[in-house]
Each structure stands twice: as structure tokens, then as C-alpha cells.
Amino acid sequence: MTTVEIAELDTLEAYVMKYIVYNLGLNIVPKKAEFDPQEKVWKVALDALVPNRISRKDGRSRTFLYNFDNIGVVKLEERGENVFRISDATKASKLDEMITARFSDLTTEIEHEILIAGEKSWGKLSWVSTFLRPLYHIVTNVLVRGEVPVRYIQEKEYNGWADLLIQEGFLSGGDTKSLSATNKLTKLQERLFKSHEGSTDFDVAQSVVGAVFSKRYSTIKNEMRIYAPTSYVDATKVYYTDAVQYGEIIPISEEELHKKFIRVGMRQVLTYSDFSFMTLVSELVSAKLLERENDDILGVPEVFKNVMQLKENLMTNVTEAST
Amino acid sequence: MSQVKSLPFIWDRHFVKGESGDCVPSCVSMAALYWKDRMPELPLPSDPEEWKRFVKRTSDVSYRGTSLRRLMRNMPTTPEEPALNALSSESQPTSVQLSDYPVEQEEPPTLEPIEGHGLVMDPKQLKDSSELDTFLSSDPPIPAILVLDIGLAQYNKKWGSHAVLLHSVDAKTQRKIYLIDPMLESLREPFTMDLRRFEIGWAPQLNTAILIYPKAPDIRITSSKRDYVKLTVFMEEPGAN
Numbered sequence: 001m002t003t004v005e006i007a008e009l010d011t012l013e014a015y016v017m018k019y020i021v022y023n024l025g026l027n028i029v030p031k032k033a034e035f036d037p038q039e040k041v042w043k044v045a046l047d048a049l050v051p052n053r054i055s056r057k058d059g060r061s062r063t064f065l066y067n068f069d070n071i072g073v074v075k076l077e078e079r080g081e082n083v084f085r086i087s088d089a090t091k092a093s094k095l096d097e098m099i100t101a102r103f104s105d106l107t108t109e110i111e112h113e114i115l116i117a118g119e120k121s122w123g124k125l126s127w128v129s130t131f132l133r134p135l136y137h138i139v140t141n142v143l144v145r146g147e148v149p150v151r152y153i154q155e156k157e158y159n160g161w162a163d164l165l166i167q168e169g170f171l172s173g174g175d176t177k178s179l180s181a182t183n184k185l186t187k188l189q190e191r192l193f194k195s196h197e198g199s200t201d202f203d204v205a206q207s208v209v210g211a212v213f214s215k216r217y218s219t220i221k222n223e224m225r226i227y228a229p230t231s232y233v234d235a236t237k238v239y240y241t242d243a244v245q246y247g248e249i250i251p252i253s254e255e256e257l258h259k260k261f262i263r264v265g266m267r268q269v270l271t272y273s274d275f276s277f278m279t280l281v282s283e284l285v286s287a288k289l290l291e292r293e294n295d296d297i298l299g300v301p302e303v304f305k306n307v308m309q310l311k312e313n314l315m316t317n318v319t320e321a322s323t
Numbered sequence: 324m325s326q327v328k329s330l331p332f333i334w335d336r337h338f339v340k341g342e343s344g345d346c347v348p349s350c351v352s353m354a355a356l357y358w359k360d361r362m363p364e365l366p367l368p369s370d371p372e373e374w375k376r377f378v379k380r381t382s383d384v385s386y387r388g389t390s391l392r393r394l395m396r397n398m399p400t401t402p403e404e405p406a407l408n409a410l411s412s413e414s415q416p417t418s419v420q421l422s423d424y425p426v427e428q429e430e431p432p433t434l435e436p437i438e439g440h441g442l443v444m445d446p447k448q449l450k451d452s453s454e455l456d457t458f459l460s461s462d463p464p465i466p467a468i469l470v471l472d473i474g475l476a477q478y479n480k481k482w483g484s485h486a487v488l489l490h491s492v493d494a495k496t497q498r499k500i501y502l503i504d505p506m507l508e509s510l511r512e513p514f515t516m517d518l519r520r521f522e523i524g525w526a527p528q529l530n531t532a533i534l535i536y537p538k539a540p541d542i543r544i545t546s547s548k549r550d551y552v553k554l555t556v557f558m559e560e561p562g563a564n
Contacts, residue, residue: 002461002462002463002465002541002542002543003543003544003545004457004458004461004465004542004543004544004545005457005545006447006449006450006454006457006544006545006546007449007450007454007546008447008448008449008450008546009448009449009450009529009530010450011529012556013529014448014529014530015434015448015556017448017528017529017531018434018446018447018448019432019434020390021390021391021446021470021531021533022390022391022392022432022433022434022437022446023390023391023392023432023433024387024388024390025385025387025388025389025390025393026347026388026389026390026470026484026486026528027386027387027388027483027484028387028388029484029527029528030529048386048387049481049483049484050386050387050388050483051482051483051484051485055342063482065481065482065483066386068386076556082555083555083556083557084555084556084557085556085557086432086434086556086557089432092387092390095387096385096386096387099385099386099387100386103386259382263385263386319481321474321480321481321482321483
């Protein structure tokens with residue numbers, strides 16, 4: 001018989017740490033326990049200290065540390081002298097949401113810059129054209145027929161879509177019996193035709209959808225809850241967030257980018273294996289948001305130059321751990 | 324180091340490399356391979372490639388890092404043993420099966436050691452570093468994964484948590500600790516740290532040591548109720564399921 005007898009720390013924080021190790025994850029650390037006289041429970045707040053190692057293909061790497069404090073809590077109620085019960089604790093899925101939201105807050109400006117940089121291209125990407133299909137239908141019909149009877153777009157599948165086009169100034173006549181093109185849409189059409197950037201009505205529709213996706217991204221994602229096309233923005237954002245921290249366009253492997261992309265939101269776990277992620281990257285290369293050189297993924301200098309100006313804001317919750 | 328007890332770790336057979344975010348699954352893999360060598364009857368693969376795949380699919384898929392629950396759920400096993408996370412084709416959408424990353428299930432939280440595939444994962448928050456030698460002095464020695472902030476330990480600068488496998492500790496003469504770091508493959512030997520500096524990096528992680536040992540009637544880990552121990556913390560009502 002092997003019996004190993006050990007002595008453990010005898011604090012509430014130590015028990016909360018045990019809870020963390022079993023159930024949450026090792027990037028979560030407990031703060032000091034504090035008694036809440038109103039709830040009559042001890043509370044141990046949880047922080048997330050997330051190392052972000054940025055590894056270049058040439059082997060060089062730097063590590064940064066995201067510090068997201070107070071993202072959860074473990075509550076302990078006293079059940080007798082020195083006897084406590086964990087009565088409530090932030091769930092793992094809730095912690096994921098909290099950390100992802102904090103990361104999103106931190107990178108809002110970078111996201112905004114990427115949305116602008118991709119404006120001309122978003123409408124050409126496959127997830128955008130699949131999930132924002134009603135926008136193409138409306139724009140194409142308006143361009144071909146001159147106007148579209150409102151009854152067509154009163155059907156459930158068009159709910160909200162025409163409003164986006166009206167609010168962005170591409171269509172007019174939402175309260176009347178038909179929708180028609182505005183000067184903005186007509187001028188866009190003329191410009192594309194003249195500059196040979198597009199020669200068909202569908203080219204114009206792609207351009208309009210790109211502009212709507214760029215300007216109304218938050219509505220599409222958070223209110224209309226259309227998530228698949230946000231993968232393009234997330235993957236691009238993950239690359240440039242690292243590049244900004246590193247301070248230069250870094251060559252990284254696709255595997256590395258995929259790994260970090262998955263961290264941004266668990267929804268992607270359902271959608272992307274590294275097999276399908278390659279196509280997503282290729283689309284971003286086609287959209288001139290990323291570059292691919294042999295096996296390396298690189299940033300586009302023009303995009304990098306713009307996002308690099310946002311470094312100061314990003315670094316409010318990020319410190320460099322090692323070089 | 325001659326009189327210091329150490330983990331009989333064989334680099335060519337037990338070492339599993341980790342990369343960014345992979346340190347805990349790598350350490351678990353090393354501990355599992357160590358036990359598989361000693362107890363071939365354990366339903367664990369001995370092929371290092373299986374363990375590399377385990378490391379890949381359990382590395383940080385979320386910012387909060389890896390939990391023991393996730394590790395045990397994804398632990399590889401011998402073909403005749405069903406994996407704990409085996410996904411039935413009827414119960415899961417196709418996209419999940421295509422993914423390398425199993426969906427995180429929300430399960431009732433626990434404070435009890437996690438068992439599966441013949442192994443137990445048992446995290447302890449040790450009183451201090453003098454407890455570490457206990458695992459190495461037992462027969463057989465028990466692998467302990469130590470969680471520390473290695474940046475804080477070495478440079479007084481926070482780097483976040485990192486997991487290493489305890490190789491040996493010389494608390495009396497040299498005051499050194501010897502650690503197997505999954506990120507330092509090319510070293511091919513334990514790296515040495517001053518014990519005092521180790522303690523500085525270990526403290527923010529509440530002196531966490533994750534013990535990995537076979538579920539066997541002749542191995543027992545007890546947290547002693549020595550004189551200073553007063554607290555009892557539990558999750559469920561006593562007697563509840």
C-alpha cells in the first residue's frame with residue numbers, strides 16, 4: 001500500500017483554486033476572499049490572466065499578457081464553524097462569454113478599422129453572400145426593375161433587410177408602395193461601371209452589401225444574430241491584434257492563426273476545423289486583408305499601418321511578459 | 324543531487340512537447356506515459372503520436388485555459404476502451420465530428436478527484452514546498468504537475484500560469500528544484516530553479532500541484548488533518564447525490 005500524506009493550504013482561496021483547476025481553467029486566478037454582509041456570504045472574485053504567445057515562423061516569439069479582472073465570482077456560505085459550502089459560482093460558459101466580451105471591447109477600434117479596410121470586398125465573400133442573401137435580392141431587383149413593390153419585401157425572410165438599405169441611403173420609399181434606388185445607389189453604379197470595377201448589376205449588389213456589412217456590422221451580428229460572416233472579421237482581427245502587439249507584420253503559421261481564432265468565440269468550434277479554415281484564409285487573402293506567402297500568413301501593409309495607430313488603446317489591458 | 328529522490332523520467336519515452344497553451348495537456352501526457360510504462364495494463368495508448376493529438380485537441384480552445392474536466396474528457400485510450408467524450412453520430416451535428424475540438428459540455432462542478440481510463444487527476448493546494456518531496460519518496464514516485472507563474476519566479480514579472488512536471492527537489496542542501504518543462508524539448512534534462520524563486524512564482528497559483536496516479540486500491544493520497552487544518556469546504560449538501 002502506498003499512502004501519501006500531505007498538508008494542504010487551509011484557506012477559502014485555496015479551495016476556490018481547487019474548484020478552478022477542476023472546472024474552469026488554469027488562466028483563472030482567485031482574488032482574496034471578502035465577506036459580503038448583505039448577502040452574508042464570502043465572495044472570491046475571479047480574474048483571468050491570459051498569456052498570448054506570438055510565435056513567428058522563424059522561431060522568434062514574444063509573450064503578452066491579457067489582464068481581465070473581475071470576470072466571475074465564487075460564493076461560499078458558512079454552514080458551521082469553519083465549514084463552508086460553495087453556494088454559487090460563475091459557470092465556465094459564462095466566463096467564456098465574459099472574457100470574449102472583454103477581448104471584444106479591447107479590440108473594437110481594430111475591428112472598426114478592419115471593417116473599413118474590407119468594405120469593397122466583404123460582399124464578394126461566400127459567407128456574406130450566403131447569409132446576407134436578401135440584400136442581394138433587393139438590390140438586384142431594384143437595379144433591374146427600377147423599383148420593387150413593397151409587398152415583396154414584407155415577407156418574413158426580408159424583415160429588417162430593406163431597412164438596412166434605406167438607413168444606409170441606398171434605397172428610398174420605405175413607407176410607400178415601392179422601393180427605388182437613391183442617388184447614392186445610382187452614383188455607385190455609374191462609378192463602378194466607369195471605373196470597370198464592376199460591369200453587372202450583381203457587381204453593384206456586391207459593393208452595396210460590402211458597404212452595409214462594413215457600416216452595420218454590429219446590427220447584423222448583435223441584433224440580427226447572423227454569426228457566420230463574422231468569422232472573416234474575427235480571423236482578420238486576431239491576426240492584426242497580434243501584429244499590433246508585436247509592432248510589425250509578423251509571419252505566422254495558419255495553424256497558429258486557427259488556434260487563436262477558435263479562442264475568440266466557442267461558436268467557431270462548431271463550424272471550423274483547420275481543414276475548412278484554410279478556405280476562410282484564402283478568401284481573406286482574396287479580399288486583400290491578409291497575405292499568404294508560401295506557408296506564412298502575413299498582414300497587408302496598408303491595413304497594418306492603419307491598425308498600428310490604435311496600439312495605445314489596445315495596450316491598456318495588455319502587458320508584455322517576455323521577449 | 325545523488326541523494327535526492329527524483330521521478331524516474333525517461334526522456335525518449337515520456338517527454339511530450341508543448342507549445343503555447345499546451346503545457347498542462349503535455350504534462351498530463353508525460354505523466355500518463357510514465358504510468359503506462361510501469362503499468363502496461365492501464366487502458367492508455369503508449370504511442371506518443373496519440374498523445375500529441377491529445378495535446379492538440381485539448382490545448383486552449385478558450386481564454387480561460389484548460390480544466391481537468393476537459394482533459395479527462397478528451398484523454399486518449401486504447402481502442403477497446405470507449406473514450407469518455409465519444410460523440411454518437413445520432414446525438415451530435417456533423418460539423419462537430421468534423422472539428423478537432425469537441426464541444427465543451429456544461430457539467431455539474433466538482434471538488435472531487437476526477438477518474439477515467441484508470442487514472443486519477445487530483446489537484447492539491449499544498450501548504451508549502453516541503454510537501455513536494457512526499458510524491459517523489461513514495462513507491463512508486465507519483466508525478467506532480469506544478470502550476471506556477473514562471474515569469475514571476477524568474478524575473479519578478481507576471482507571465483500568467485504555466486505547468487511543469489516535478490522531477491526532483493533538493494530542499495536541504497542546494498535549495499533547488501528540478502522541473503521538466505514541456506516547452507524546453509531541446510534541453511533534454513530538467514531545468515533548475517532556486518527553490519525560493521520557485522515559491523515566489525508558485526504562490527499566486529495557491530501552490531497548486533496536480534497529482535496523476537492510477538486508480539488502484541494500493542495507492543492512496545490523503546490530505547492530513549494536521550493541527551493547523553480547520554476548514555471544510557464542500558459543493559453539495561451532505562448526503563445529496
